[in-house]
Amino acid sequence: xxxxxxxxxxxxxxxxxxxxxxxxxxxxxxxxxxxxxxxxxxxxxxxxxxxxxxxxxxxxxxxxxxxxxxxxxxxxxxxxxxxxxxxxxxxxxxxxxxxxxxxxxxxxxxxxxxxxxxxxxxxxxxxxxxxxxxxxxxxxxxxxxxxxxxxxxxxxxxxxxxxxxxxxxxx
Numbered sequence: 001x002x003x004x005x006x007x008x009x010x011x012x013x014x015x016x017x018x019x020x021x022x023x024x025x026x027x028x029x030x031x032x033x034x035x036x037x038x039x040x041x042x043x044x045x046x047x048x049x050x051x052x053x054x055x056x057x058x059x060x061x062x063x064x065x066x067x068x069x070x071x072x073x074x075x076x077x078x079x080x081x082x083x084x085x086x087x088x089x090x091x092x093x094x095x096x097x098x099x100x101x102x103x104x105x106x107x108x109x110x111x112x113x114x115x116x117x118x119x120x121x122x123x124x125x126x127x128x129x130x131x132x133x134x135x136x137x138x139x140x141x142x143x144x145x146x147x148x149x150x151x152x153x154x155x156x157x158x159x160x161x162x163x164x165x166x167x168x169x170x171x
Contacts, residue, residue: 002033060085092116100124125164135162 009016020034041047056062060083067076080086089095096116099109100123111117128134139161147153160166 096120097123100127103127128163129161134164138162 006016008014018034018037020038038047053062053065056065060079064076064079064085067073067079077086087098089098096119099120103109103124109117109120111120125134129136139159141157141159143155143157145153145155
């Protein structure tokens, strides 16, 4: 694992560069080695931090992202609301349906729960089928397996079609 890699690099004098965002992705694996290494390097002043925003080209969106990154969510949301970039739906179904309608290739959708992810993915998939972006009659059912953060193993059956995009985060 990571420990063996770091020990080997120390013996051979090789340099190991670890890249990640502890505010965006939780540490993976037993003992949370990335998180511990970040805390150690930060404590001695050797942590490099990338803070320039290259994604947002619009100055208002850049400022909103900067405020959010600093934890100033109310100010970020107020800024977005002030320029008409904030929409709110109280009804969960309507909110999820609107997210699905706005989906385009390359869009990143973040949800708070697996349940909401599955519902939104289903809505997007239905829309892609209607638009002919997923091949009709090409679907096959697969069993996907994963372990949650407590190590409890789960499985779910998913139908996948030609043209569908699947991202695996682990082997």
